Amino acid sequence: MSLLNKLDTVAAARKALLPEGIEVFGTPIEEVYSSTEAKIGSHRILFLGTNNYLGLTFAPECLQAAHAAIDSEGTGTTGSRMANGSYGGHRALERELADFYHCQSCIVFTTGYQANLATISGLAGAGDVVLIDGDSHASIYDGCRLSGAEIIRFRHNDMTDLDKRLRRLGERSRSTLIIAEGIYSMLGDQAPLADIVRLKNSYNSILLLDEAHSLGVLGPTGQGLAEETGLSDKVDFITGTFSKSLGGIGGYCVSNHPQLDQLRYVSRPYIFTASPTPATIASTRAALKLLHDGIELRQQLWKNARQLYSRLRELGYQLGPEPSPVIANILDTPQQALALWKGLLERKIYVNLILPPAAPDGKSLVRCSVSAVHTSEQMNYVGQSFAELRDIIFQ
Amino acid sequence: MASNYPDILQKLYHHLKQFTGPDVEITPQTDLINQLAIDSVKLLNLIMEIEDEFDISIPINALADVQTVHELANLIHQIKSAKQ
Numbered sequence: 301m302s303l304l305n306k307l308d309t310v311a312a313a314r315k316a317l318l319p320e321g322i323e324v325f326g327t328p329i330e331e332v333y334s335s336t337e338a339k340i341g342s343h344r345i346l347f348l349g350t351n352n353y354l355g356l357t358f359a360p361e362c363l364q365a366a367h368a369a370i371d372s373e374g375t376g377t378t379g380s381r382m383a384n385g386s387y388g389g390h391r392a393l394e395r396e397l398a399d400f401y402h403c404q405s406c407i408v409f410t411t412g413y414q415a416n417l418a419t420i421s422g423l424a425g426a427g428d429v430v431l432i433d434g435d436s437h438a439s440i441y442d443g444c445r446l447s448g449a450e451i452i453r454f455r456h457n458d459m460t461d462l463d464k465r466l467r468r469l470g471e472r473s474r475s476t477l478i479i480a481e482g483i484y485s486m487l488g489d490q491a492p493l494a495d496i497v498r499l500k501n502s503y504n505s506i507l508l509l510d511e512a513h514s515l516g517v518l519g520p521t522g523q524g525l526a527e528e529t530g531l532s533d534k535v536d537f538i539t540g541t542f543s544k545s546l547g548g549i550g551g552y553c554v555s556n557h558p559q560l561d562q563l564r565y566v567s568r569p570y571i572f573t574a575s576p577t578p579a580t581i582a583s584t585r586a587a588l589k590l591l592h593d594g595i596e597l598r599q600q601l602w603k604n605a606r607q608l609y610s611r612l613r614e615l616g617y618q619l620g621p622e623p624s625p626v627i628a629n630i631l632d633t634p635q636q637a638l639a640l641w642k643g644l645l646e647r648k649i650y651v652n653l654i655l656p657p658a659a660p661d662g663k664s665l666v667r668c669s670v671s672a673v674h675t676s677e678q679m680n681y682v683g684q685s686f687a688e689l690r691d692i693i694f695q
Numbered sequence: 696m697a698s699n700y701p702d703i704l705q706k707l708y709h710h711l712k713q714f715t716g717p718d719v720e721i722t723p724q725t726d727l728i729n730q731l732a733i734d735s736v737k738l739l740n741l742i743m744e745i746e747d748e749f750d751i752s753i754p755i756n757a758l759a760d761v762q763t764v765h766e767l768a769n770l771i772h773q774i775k776s777a778k779q
Contacts, residue, residue: 434743451755453739453743455743468751468752657734
């Protein structure tokens with residue numbers, strides 16, 4: 301097989317699964333009207349597949365901050381955090397995030413993906429073990445691979461399985477990094493954090509919690525699952541992203557371990573990437589204030605999420621195990637999932653389609669992401685559309 | 696509990712039967728990906744079953760060198776031997 305032949309295999313698999321002319325992945329968005337509406341093709345559609353949980357992408361405070369930063373600091377830093385890319389705003393955001401989490405230290409990264417890549421590969425190394433949930437995000441898998449540590453999976457949210465794997469490690473559990481997520485992106489379910497903390501204490505391991513999908517969504521001030529469960533001081537490292545509830549792009553890690561700051565000198569994804577743009581940093585700082593004070597936004601988000609989850613369950617759709625702003629419709633076949641995705645798009649609703657092997661257990665997912673700024677009319681319309689499609693999908 | 700190579704191989708055959716028809720013979724040289732069509736997700740799920748069977752943990756990294764049934768059996772044997 302030549303170098304390029306393996307990509308022909310990908311093309312063939314894609315062609316077999318997806319009809320010509322349908323751009324399921326990377327659907328072109330022609331115009332964006334608001335946090336919840338955009339133009340695809342010639343149609344005005346409702347966004348129900350973004351991670352814009354608090355709807356802050358058009359918040360006036362964020363727009364104004366970003367405009368001002370471009371005017372005063374330019375369009376980009378053209379350098380790494382390690383070199384000329386650490387502006388005052390980058391450092392200020394790190395202090396603000398550390399204060400937000402009541403932690404000693406914070407590092408800001410260029411993307412959420414890189415936050416996991418940099419943190420995991422900086423913390424763990426050859427001879428160490430990383431113990432990860434089977435449904436972990438790709439950034440966690442890739443960070444583990446980059447670390448050179450031994451990677452062991454435990455069954456998704458299965459604490460008996462985690463216990464068993466820690467026990468098998470013996471003394472090596474002391475040099476083990478356990479990784480879990482506040483809300484899992486595939487099914488929208490939460491990690492059983494109290495049990496994970498109990499196990500990590502029992503085996504003297506270190507715990508990293510990725511709050512990418514739970515930041516802004518859980519906890520009285522929106523910190524995430526650790527705050528929601530009162531376990532913030534029991535988690536060693538928290539990573540997260542700016543590209544969901546904060547409406548920008550970037551990532552972070554916070555911790556009370558003084559060693560966190562040393563990652564700046566050993567972590568390749570931190571050192572060898574240009575830093576976030578001034579506009580990104582400025583809008584994120586503004587969004588963080590809104591998120592912190594956004595109790596009403598969180599209440600509205602959960603109201604919308606519970607309403608849609610209940611409606612879809614009533615209609616007989618198979619869903620993830622608990623109500624969440626990430627609502628995954630689980631379909632047995634890719635064809636069913638594609639039909640539902642197409643049917644929703646024909647009704648001017650955009651959601652995410654996830655096909656095997658990306659979806660767990662060989663199933664396919666049509667994943668909805670609810671926002672606090674979806675109106676009750678929009679949510680009702682979504683419910684009505686799913687009702688219309690039910691008989692077509694499951695005939 | 697199986698810890699020698701032939702025992703491990705027999706138990707592996709049992710787990711791999713789910714990926715073949717009843718008439719297909721699995722040998723040590725059987726290629727997991729090309730002959731049994733075990734994709735990356737199926738392989739990770741299979742590994743979890745095997746881990747429970749042998750009460751071991753198999754690092755994902757170690758699977759990069761595993762192509763055949765023999766190589767998988769050998770890996771399990773090495774991990775079990777290191778534990779004892």
